[in-house]
Amino acid sequence: MADARYFDIRHVTGTVTHVDMDNARVESAGTAFLDRAILRVLGPKGWGILAIDHYTRPRGKKFDELIGRAAGLASLTGQDVHLADVPLGSIAVPPMKENPAEVDLQEKQRLLAEIERNARIEGIKSTRANYIERFEDVTFEDSSGNEYSFTICRSGFSILAVAARGGDMQMGYVRKHVLQDFNLRHHQEDGGEAAARAIALLDARTPRGGTMNAVLDPELAGVFAHEAVGHASEGDLVWEGSSVLGGKIGERIGSPVITIVDDPSLPEFGFEPIDAEGSRVGRTEIITHGVMNAYLHSRETLAAVGHGHAGNARAMPGEPPQVRMSNTYIEDGDSSLEELIQECGSGIYLKGTRGGQVDPGRGVFQFNAEYGYLIDEGELGEMVRDVSLSGEILRTLHSISLCAGDRTMHQGYCGKGGQSVPVSDGAPHVLLLNSVVGGSGSH
Amino acid sequence: MDLIERIIKEGERRVAELEVCLSSGYAVTGRLKRREIHYASGSEHQGLSLRVIHEGRIGTSATSNPERWEECLDAAISSARLATPQNWKGLPGPGKFDHAPLNFDPAVIPDPGTARGLLEGLIEGAEAYPVEITSATAEVSQSSAVLANSSGIRYSERETMVSVGIEAIIGQSTGYEFDASCRMDIDPRKVGEKAAYLAYASQDGKDIKSDRYDVVLSPVALSQILGSVFVPALSGKNVHAGRSRLAGLLSQEVMDPSLSLIDDPLNPKGISRCRWDGEGTPARRIGFVEEGILSEFAYDLKTAYRYGKESTGSAVRGGHGGSPSIGVHVLSLDGPRCNVSEDEVVHVHDVVGAHTANPLSGDFSVELSNAFFMREGNVEFPVRKAMLSGNVFEMLMETAGLSRDERVIGSMVLPEIRLKNLALIGN
Numbered sequence: 001m002a003d004a005r006y007f008d009i010r011h012v013t014g015t016v017t018h019v020d021m022d023n024a025r026v027e028s029a030g031t032a033f034l035d036r037a038i039l040r041v042l043g044p045k046g047w048g049i050l051a052i053d054h055y056t057r058p059r060g061k062k063f064d065e066l067i068g069r070a071a072g073l074a075s076l077t078g079q080d081v082h083l084a085d086v087p088l089g090s091i092a093v094p095p096m097k098e099n100p101a102e103v104d105l106q107e108k109q110r111l112l113a114e115i116e117r118n119a120r121i122e123g124i125k126s127t128r129a130n131y132i133e134r135f136e137d138v139t140f141e142d143s144s145g146n147e148y149s150f151t152i153c154r155s156g157f158s159i160l161a162v163a164a165r166g167g168d169m170q171m172g173y174v175r176k177h178v179l180q181d182f183n184l185r186h187h188q189e190d191g192g193e194a195a196a197r198a199i200a201l202l203d204a205r206t207p208r209g210g211t212m213n214a215v216l217d218p219e220l221a222g223v224f225a226h227e228a229v230g231h232a233s234e235g236d237l238v239w240e241g242s243s244v245l246g247g248k249i250g251e252r253i254g255s256p257v258i259t260i261v262d263d264p265s266l267p268e269f270g271f272e273p274i275d276a277e278g279s280r281v282g283r284t285e286i287i288t289h290g291v292m293n294a295y296l297h298s299r300e301t302l303a304a305v306g307h308g309h310a311g312n313a314r315a316m317p318g319e320p321p322q323v324r325m326s327n328t329y330i331e332d333g334d335s336s337l338e339e340l341i342q343e344c345g346s347g348i349y350l351k352g353t354r355g356g357q358v359d360p361g362r363g364v365f366q367f368n369a370e371y372g373y374l375i376d377e378g379e380l381g382e383m384v385r386d387v388s389l390s391g392e393i394l395r396t397l398h399s400i401s402l403c404a405g406d407r408t409m410h411q412g413y414c415g416k417g418g419q420s421v422p423v424s425d426g427a428p429h430v431l432l433l434n435s436v437v438g439g440s441g442s443h
Numbered sequence: 444m445d446l447i448e449r450i451i452k453e454g455e456r457r458v459a460e461l462e463v464c465l466s467s468g469y470a471v472t473g474r475l476k477r478r479e480i481h482y483a484s485g486s487e488h489q490g491l492s493l494r495v496i497h498e499g500r501i502g503t504s505a506t507s508n509p510e511r512w513e514e515c516l517d518a519a520i521s522s523a524r525l526a527t528p529q530n531w532k533g534l535p536g537p538g539k540f541d542h543a544p545l546n547f548d549p550a551v552i553p554d555p556g557t558a559r560g561l562l563e564g565l566i567e568g569a570e571a572y573p574v575e576i577t578s579a580t581a582e583v584s585q586s587s588a589v590l591a592n593s594s595g596i597r598y599s600e601r602e603t604m605v606s607v608g609i610e611a612i613i614g615q616s617t618g619y620e621f622d623a624s625c626r627m628d629i630d631p632r633k634v635g636e637k638a639a640y641l642a643y644a645s646q647d648g649k650d651i652k653s654d655r656y657d658v659v660l661s662p663v664a665l666s667q668i669l670g671s672v673f674v675p676a677l678s679g680k681n682v683h684a685g686r687s688r689l690a691g692l693l694s695q696e697v698m699d700p701s702l703s704l705i706d707d708p709l710n711p712k713g714i715s716r717c718r719w720d721g722e723g724t725p726a727r728r729i730g731f732v733e734e735g736i737l738s739e740f741a742y743d744l745k746t747a748y749r750y751g752k753e754s755t756g757s758a759v760r761g762g763h764g765g766s767p768s769i770g771v772h773v774l775s776l777d778g779p780r781c782n783v784s785e786d787e788v789v790h791v792h793d794v795v796g797a798h799t800a801n802p803l804s805g806d807f808s809v810e811l812s813n814a815f816f817m818r819e820g821n822v823e824f825p826v827r828k829a830m831l832s833g834n835v836f837e838m839l840m841e842t843a844g845l846s847r848d849e850r851v852i853g854s855m856v857l858p859e860i861r862l863k864n865l866a867l868i869g870n
Contacts, residue, residue, distance in 0.1 A: 016764070019525075022684055023684055023685070025527040025529075026525055026526050026527045027526075027527075028501065028502075028503060028522065028526060028766070029522055029525040029526060030502055030503055030504050030518055030519065030521065030522025030525070031504060031518045031521075031522070032503075032504055032505040032506065032515075032518070032764035033504070033505070033506035033507070033508065033511065033514065033515060033518070034506075034507060035506070035507050035508040035511075036507055040482075045479075045480075046479070046480060046481045046482050046483075047481065047482035047483075047484075048482070048483055048484070049482050049483070049484035049485070050484065050485050050486075050487075051484065051485070051486035051487065051488075052487055053487060053488055053489040053490075053507040053508065054489065054507055054508030054509075054510065054511075069485070070485075072555075073471075073482075073483040073484060073485055073555055074482075074483065076473065076480055076483040076555045076558075076559055077479070077480040077481060077482060077483055078479035078480050079476050079477075079479035079480060079481040080479075081481065105521070105525055106525060109525055125685040126684050126685030126686050128684070128686075162685055162686055162803060164685065167688070168804065169686075169688055169803040169804055170801075170803065170804060171801075171803050206806060209653065209808065209830060209832050209866060209868035210653060210868060211870070236476075237577075239476065240476050240477060240577040240578050241477065241575055241577050241612060242577035242578070242610060242612055242617070244615060318486075318507075320482065320484065353799075354798070354799040354801075355796075355798060355799050356796060356799065357795045357796040357798070357799075357810075358795070359617055359795055359812060361577065361610070361612045361615065361617040362615050362616065362617045362812075363615055364795065364810055364812075364828060365795070365810070366795045366796035366799070366808075366809060366810040366830070367796070367799070368796065368799030368808070385801075385806075386801050386804070386806040386807075386808070387808070388796065388799060388807075388808035388809070388830065388832075390795070390796075390810040390828070390830050392828065436828075436830060436868060436870070437868075438808025438809075438830035438831075438832045438868050439808060439832055439868075
């Protein structure tokens with residue numbers, strides 16, 4: 001073990017239960033089992049990593065051999081990796097409200113079927129409803145003798161309704177996930193909402209692309225924060241030189257109305273009681289009143305880049321930790337939605353999202369709104385659909401002129417480096433001036 | 444094999460039919476940060492995926508710990524109890540196949556030295572242009588899988604895979620390139636050089652005015668747009684469930700009459716070739732679109748039995764815990780080849796946000812990556828920033844040709860395609 005400066009092992013076991021309802025049939029339902037570990041050894045330079053399925057901690061010499069194998073891999077590396085000394089230790093996992101494990105699968109199926117049934121109204125040609133529930137038992141140990149373990153549950157559902165008329169098809173969907181709770185009860189109306197939107201979208205038009213003012217709803221503005229700021233503030237990208245936010249600490253990069261935060265300690269869908277390398281989690285103010293304030297970090301990116309604190313190392317079971325967002329949001333402002341729409345003048349009010357993507361090195365992002373309404377002289381007008389926006393990180397943040405005070409958080413999964421982790425994004429309604437809106441419509 | 448026989452024996456005692464897929468593999472990965480190796484990893488993977496069928500009810504479960512197969516079998520049987528029963532005519536029995544592996548090269552050995560050699564090749568290639576490498580990855584893997592069922596199938600497969608990817612940057616201009624093969628035949632220098640070229644050549648982009656243009660999509664951009672919208676619409680399941688715009692259009696023109704879209708599981712260019720599909724049905728050529736005419740949809744056993752069709756051998760192992768679902772093996776787009784860069788054209792290497800396309804209607808708006816305004820095959824200027832908007836189904840109705848060169852991207856083999864009169868939103 002002479003060449004190992006540090007090691008840690010993160011082992012995750014658990015279950016994944018799902019129910020898939022397709023047009024009123026139980027397409028599939030059941031439970032799968034998870035058992036994966038990741039062992040990291042820091043050699044004289046960089047990391048040697050072993051991913052092991054169904055891990056049992058070996059004893060004595062066999063454990064040393066395992067460390068030795070990872071150290072052998074580390075000997076190939078040339079990058080000088082240092083780990084910052086950071087506060088360690090766990091905060092409490094929020095208490096379980098209703099435990100999904102205590103609801104039998106048939107009951108889950110019955111509740112999901114009710115949501116789906118509510119979507120099967122006249123004009124709807126297809127419905128699909130999914131429930132997913134993950135229990136993860138996480139144990140961690142490192143070479144400094146730190147150990148922790150916790151159990152966490154995330155669950156949720158989605159309902160999709162498809163309306164068709166002539167050759168046109170449109171969909172509406174609702175997706176809701178929770179931490180430490182069971183959320184299939186009292187959500188039948190979400191089926192109806194998905195269906196009503198799908199039908200309404202048949203009469204909506206595709207807008208003509210161009211530059212215009214846009215009011216973003218809290219869900220979409222949350223995706224904006226995630227794509228336009230969150231990824232580019234990840235310390236590993238800054239370290240590699242692939243973020244336009246590198247070297248911007250202390251600089252004004254956006255309008256004074258905008259403050260953007262990431263906080264894994266918030267009891268939202270992206271919550272972690274401790275990060276994937278044992279660091280204490282907490283709030284990072286990435287942008288404070290338009291000024292770049294801090295990056296998101298793991299221990300090694302904090303040591304390499306500085307500005308911020310560790311606690312954002314996250315990983316899928318059996319995968320190496322990466323710097324990731326958790327719960328990312330734009331802070332409330334003091335305007336109201338009515339003021340935003342009034343101030344918008346002529347433009348577009350955009351709602352819902354199918355996600356987005358960013359090239360943080362180039363500083364260009366794209367994100368999509370499910371639907372929206374044209375705004376004409378401060379009044380909401382015709383419904384539009386399939387609206388995407390794109391922008392440049394260093395320009396667009398100056399274009400946010402107003403934030404309302406009605407922030408809500410929305411749950412999702414974020415992909416990076418082949419790993420998908422649970423996150424939440426949120427914001428109040430925001431007004432974005434002169435945004436580039438995509439669309440091939442003729443009006 | 445002993446484990447498989449035990450699982451099948453125990454399963455047959457409790458349910459009418461049982462299918463077992465047992466997989467294992469080893470992969471070595473090296474990752475660069477800038478020009479130095481940041482980590483080297485070894486990954487041991489194991490997986491057991493079970494499917495049981497009893498009185499038309501299908502249940503599945505999976506585990507990454509095959510020693511706990513009994514728990515997994517119990518879960519699959521519980522899962523079947525909840526499923527809505529359907530018409531089911533049995534798992535396939537053994538067929539006569541050549542069992543020589545199709546995607547295997549004994550020269551592909553997952554050792555750290557191989558990964559390091561590939562990374563060195565990427566760095567060397569990127570030195571062709573004055574750019575910075577931000578990150579790069581090389582992975583070498585071997586895996587094996589046994590598909591077995593209670594009808595007597597015992598099919599073993601071995602696969603190897605080599606893959607590399609690299610990101611380069613100069614100023615705020617980025618380039619990304621990748622390659623993958625089941626043989627040791629990729630050239631990391633070329634990959635490194637291409638990434639560096641893309642970053643270098645995209646510098647100092649100019650704005651383009653919002654208008655309609657002829658656009659050439661590279662295989663990378665085309666694969667994203669086809670994969671997000673057109674391929675899901677070919678799934679028999681989506682067709683019958685009312686989630687495909689192509690439903691009801693069999694024998695009708697759905698693409699330019701010069702184009703054909705074929706899934707040929709034995710296409711020699713493919714890196715995911717197969718003789719049988721994910722549930723043991725013989726895989727065969729599927730002419731989804733033949734000279735513009737929609738001719739077939741893709742079916743697995745479950746969907747085929749339910750809707751009175753035949754499986755097209757389209758099951759791939761991509762569902763919950765590796766259970767079978769409908770997919771493609773080696774999808775290619777074919778048609779007359781030409782010089783796609785004649786006259787004026789905007790050449791698009793990649794797009795940002797293809798997954799946000801509307802999978803039902805086909806409407807999309809994506810940001811361009813590494814786009815160039817070209818005249819008579821020469822780059823006039825890189826496009827700084829623009830969105831491409833359109834409808835996937837409509838834009839494929841009229842094309843202006845395919846390039847001669849093709850490229851393998853995952854389960855697709857694609858040329859460049861020239862599309863007419865698409866909306867670009869510039870600044």
